[in-house]
Amino acid sequence: MAGYTYVILVPLIPLVTFLLLGLFGRYLGRSSGMIGTAGLLAATLLSFLTAFQYFFGANHVNGVYEPISAFKHTWLQFSPGLSIDMGIMLDPISVMMIVVVTFIALMVHLFSLGYMKGEERFTTYYAFLSLFTFSMLGLVLSVNIFQVYMFWELVGVSSYLLIGFYFQKASAVAASKKAFIVTRFADFGFLIGILILGFYGGSLDIATLVERLTNTASPEFIAITAASFFGISVLTWALTLVFIGGAGKSAMFPLHVWLPDAMEGPTPVSALIHAATMVVAGVYLVARLFPIFSMNSAVLSLVTWVGVASALIAAIIACTQTDIKRVLAYSTMSQIGFMMFSQGLSKTSGEDGLGYMASMFHLFTHAFFKSLLFLCAGAVIHYVHSNEMRDMGGLRKLMPVTHACFLIACLAIAGIPPFAGFFSKEEILLTAWNENLFVYGIGLFTAAVTAFYMFRLYFSIFWSQPFPTHAKQPATAHQQEGSLTMQLPLVILALCTIAAGLVPFSKFVTADGRPLETHFNPLFSVPPVLLSIIAILVAAELFKHGDGRAANIAAGLGLVYKAASKKFYVDELYLFVTKKIIFPFAGRPAAWFDRNVVDGCINGLAYITASTSNAIRWVQSGRLQHYTLYFFGGIAGLAIIFIYLWK
Amino acid sequence: MWVDVLLLMKQELMLVAMIFFILFLKLGRERSNESYISIVNVLLLINLVAGFIGSKQGMLFNEMFRTNELMVLEKNILSLAMLIISMQSSVWLKTHKHVPEFYVLLLSTMLGMFFMISAGNLLMFYLGLELSTIPLAAAANFDLVKRQSSEAALKLIFSSAFSSSLLLFGISMIYGTTGSLTFSQIPPLLTNDPLQIFAFILLLAGFAFKISVAPFHMWTADVYEGAPVAVTSFLSVVSKGAVLFVFISVLYTVFKPLAAAWYNMLFILSLLTIITGNLFAIRQNNFKRFLAFSSIAQVGFILVGISGSSQFGTASVVYFVLIYVFSNLAAFGVIALVSGLTGKENITDYKGFYKTNPLLSWILTIALFSLAGVPPTAGFFGKFFLLFAGAGKGNFLFITIAALNMIISFYYYLRVVRAIFMDENPKPIETLRIPLLPRIALYTCTVGVLTVGFIRFIYNYIHALSTGL
Amino acid sequence: MYDVPLSHVLFVSTALFFIGMYGLFTRRNMITMLMALELLLNSVNINFIAFNKYLYPGKLDGVFFTIFIITIAAAEAAVAIAIIINLYRSHKSIDIESAAELKF
């Protein structure tokens, strides 16, 4: 489609800004922030244009949104059929994603102008942001599964760089390392998955793969289902491995350990990468290959249960954390859990495709309110100079705007109508209701818990004790709430949070591209909303006054509480495996073996030679008569060998 | 007729003439050592040049003496080596009382070798051998006051006498079983009967002794260490080369019928030699002794070459000896210089040598690399062809062991290089100024080492000549 | 007059040869060792003469060879003794054990 070639600019503009800032940042200084933001503004507008053209344009062939390959270039030809192509694929989800990514990124850029003011590496910061935006856009627009992998790695690296932005803080360095390695471990699975799919599917092009592997008659499909490894069909293996990749990026249990630590990075970064965009890449990946996933119920149920588990566990942990960013991190994990399991429960077509649409919808709304939450948290932290709840409280007077926005976001995530979160969560629960009541139960419970911990957060930040009494004094520079550039994004996002839910999402984004009529049933939505409200009230009761009630209950829960607050010891487990098993039982032995055994053999040879030459020195005794004797001996020896033996 | 004789025996006659000339000079009025040295070197140069002119092949004295282009070439190589040695030894000779005698001794040795090379008869061969041995013993004792020198001479004369008596015993048996002493008549009469094999073993031992093949090599190290540097280099290059030439011709022509037997003997002996040489060379500190053992290892490799087919074998051996002349004499040249000027002969003395004498260090290094067989020095080609000729027989176990042994030899050559370049030394050998003659000699050797491999003509010429055998 | 068979003569020569060798291996006096060497050479001479006389009476190769060997042996002995004398100057002994400084 020639009409869409301009879309290539959407990812390219951030790339250009990245190069600009990266190479000449030194000379740009303060203005670099402006450049980055301006560039992104352009990208955002373009992506809006794309969305408009795509959804309201002509390509609505008999009610289906055709996927459009706007641009494609063979980048690396492995062998006939198998090649990495660089391209741009437009279909409902990718279009939706570029809108989300560019928009949130724009907000974050704006916010950072104020937030990062006076940072030493201001330019670098913006360079990295642009790099991330570029990679994320490339990821969502991919035509080729290997292209996905490449940008997958790139977002990983840019997140690494941004988490480790405060490179002199040991904790930041450790966190960035952890984030990269954990996700890398997952990517290893992803890579193998790709290799398998590529080999059996005979192509790396997503469209082709989907087309071949969803047609049960095609030789590829027969081959991949017929072949089996340890008794499990290769298709299952491949999809599981791919899903592991996704789970790693999306911080699904048990690969979630990196996400909370990732909060070491600057808060806007957390808002962009670790709330709105990168962490949902896993969900996006599953959605991208959803037709193939739907061919294999085993993997789908795996997706479901991983999603459910993550949602629940994360929610419980979130109730116990005291670092506000960590709370948000866990809530992110939990929400993504929702998206995952709703996909796991979905089917490809028509009404049954509800789950797919719901998860995309939730992804959409979540992006807004979660980034809003993070930015608010950023504003608070900027003001208080601390992440800890106990340093906060009673801020509602001091920072009204932030307070309002935060409240809206909380309501949204708690699923209170008419805010965005309500609608999307509704769809998800509906899916669960239709498909699996058990999951529905857990979903319901988790939703309530969500409401609880969010309002715990809300109250203990903005209510409880009056602020200045016990916390350390804020710096005079920040007596007022923060510059316009910091407040504007909050407001905009708040408005979106209110509005986003009203978007007739199912008209545009569905599993099979056909508009889907969602009939809204008020009766169904009573229980969740009711539960949430109750949860909110409980939270208010416990935390509004900031006295010991919460503590008593925590004490009452005892071990459970402790376990939860220690994140169920998953981190400790990982540490044990790496520090106590891999290093001492794989690394050190290898190093030792190399230095002592392998190298020892080589040196041993030399040593043996030397000692032999020392041992036989007596032969050269210096006695003429011995020499003559040897002479005679030689002759005798030869004579014996060749006259008696050799015949 | 007489013209033929003159032409065929030109090199021998020239040597005789030179010997007598030097003796007459001695009879004449007293001269300074310098004048002797310069005169002799000029003579040697003439001899060398003349060697290349008007060579033809033929026989004399019913096959007692035979010559062909290859032999002429071999003799020329030897006289080249002789010239280089005499130039190098000038530093040491200047201070010596008996210059003419020294030359008379060495030249008569050369004469013996020449006769040996073109011997067509066991008697002639024996005479040549003895003529090339006995004066050497005297020459080895030429540092009259040094204990070691006379000890070396003693060991040389006794063990060579012993070996030659065994050789004679072998010859007598050959004579007994075939009834002939003429090379051309012996082969048809050789049957593989034990007595002949035994006789051959005795002869082989005689040769092995001269080219110091284990276990007949014991004298080598001691004599090399004790004898004056000049004599040592003469021993290691000229006499070894000469005997090698004879050895290959005898093996390939006279003892062809026994080939099956001697191939296996060479197999055993060469491996034994390479290994012994290497093992002993590793831990030497005296430079001459070190080179003695390394040269033993070299001989081992040469035997590998000899064990190959006749033409390729001959060619590679002659070629290697030519290269060996250059590289070994380059090394000995530096040593002669250093020991002549400072009296230091230990490898440890050479630590930090590069700081003070970069030029000499490079020459020595190049020489050692050539001995080790590292490209682009000629030694690489020499060794490659030797092993290659050996591989021609298809005995790859043999080649593999030999090739792997090169690692050890690399070790000890590089050890010296390390001492020269890398090791620290509080008081290294002081900077030496190199006199003219040694300088020329060293340059010649270095140029030779660096170019012989690349001048295609040389190897191809030798290969062409080798068909004669 | 041919009642002494060749084998006997060869036996004598071989015996002589090994006696000489034994002498060379065991005697410590250099002069004695030199004499032992002479024995070796003489055994060879006997061989040559015997072969010539018994097997190839027609030609005289063996005899000539013997003559040459004798002369050369003389020369060898001369040089050897010269060396020994010189060695005696430095070592003050003609015991072969004393000439064992160059080793290893």
Add this chain to the structure above:
Amino acid sequence: MLLSLLIIFPLLTALAILFCKGLKQVRNIALSGAALQAGYVVYLLLLFVQEDIAVKGMAFQYACSWFEPLSINYHVGVDGISMVMILLTACIVLAGVLVSWATETLSKEFFFLLMLLSLGAYGFFISLDLFTLFFFLEIAVIPKFLLIGIWGSGKKEYSAMKLALMLMGGSALVFVGLAGIYFNTGTFDLLAIAANPIARDVQLIFFPFAFLGFGVFTALFPFHTWVPDGHASAPTAASMFLAGISMKLGGYGCLRVATFLMPDAAHAWSWVIILLATIAIIYGAFATMMQTDLKYINAYSSVSHCGFVLLGIGMLTKTSINGAVLQMVSHGLMTALFFAAIGMIYSRTHTRMLAQLGGLLKVTPFISTVFVIAGLCSLGLPGLSGFVAEMTVFMGAWQNPDKWYRLATILACASIVVTAVYILRATGKTIMGPMSSTYENLVDAKWNERLAAALLIAGILLIGLAPFLINQLISPGTEVIMNRVIGFSK
């Protein structure tokens, strides 16, 4: 004749260096010489792309007899693979000269030996005659001994000796292999041998000699121990050359001589190759994880990365061999860059110990960036050469249907995780983290260092961003090899 100039340029440069006075002159001559070579190589490349390899097989062929009696010829020619290798060599030599600009002691000898090395490498890559190939292979060994021994650091004599001896051992094995080939075909000429195949049983005997021999050069598993010591003690330029080029000599030899001439044996022995390669990859990676010296880290990671080359060759699919070649080039540039960065750091902080370093990003941003880029490249970041190479190897390896080979491939892939671990560890401890106050006033990279780094990074980026270019160069070459492999394997 075009190609012979590749040998003549370094030779002339070396001689010129011998005859010039003073540090300044030496440097300038060396630099201009290296630059000249690089320029000429680029010119060659331009000519090369116009040649049609499909017809000739080898471009720019020139043959003249050297030792007629033994049918030894001087025969040169290039295909895509060797062309790429030559480019690599030129690039690294230039960078090496730039990096070692500051060499004060015996600078004349230093640059002379460097030129000699490059001569050997060029000769090796262009020669089509096994004799000349071997000749140049050995030429490229001994200068390293001197470079490490004289200008090195740490226990340099030991390392130098070890390196020289092990490499010589390797070439001894190669010699046996070559001799075997010669006496069964009667010629040394690669193309002639390729034209009439060698008998299978003969191949089976001599393939291991050739492969192991070259394998020693490219750090085949049990024979890799010269790598850590050698690299650790070598001066920067030498380690760049060592890891960048001479380890590639081995890989190229394995491909061009062992696999190309003895395809049946390659098939028969491939399981051994793959076994050793996999061990090298995993075990090298784990060993790296434990190192505390930057140079040792890079050395061991080289062992692991060269494992990919051997794996690619062992898998014997077109893609995997493409990957092997790509990996050679990419690893060459990458390690060279890494060593350059380490050298720069070392020359300033005088330590390579992780424990003593840290936070350098604050004072020396340029060097740190270079370091990070090298690191990211070696952990296979898309957009840099490492990614392209490794992915091609994996892709190709996966195309080999054997189940156990699949397993090996998976293990090899697993190494990307371990790689991430040690690279991030090194980066975290060197570039990031708190900085000791003693480094407060370090100066950032000089112009020569910046130039060198820029050169190498440019190469890495070029391959990383436009792999299709280099791929077009390589694939015809691998095509030819694969045709033989497939042709005889049936």
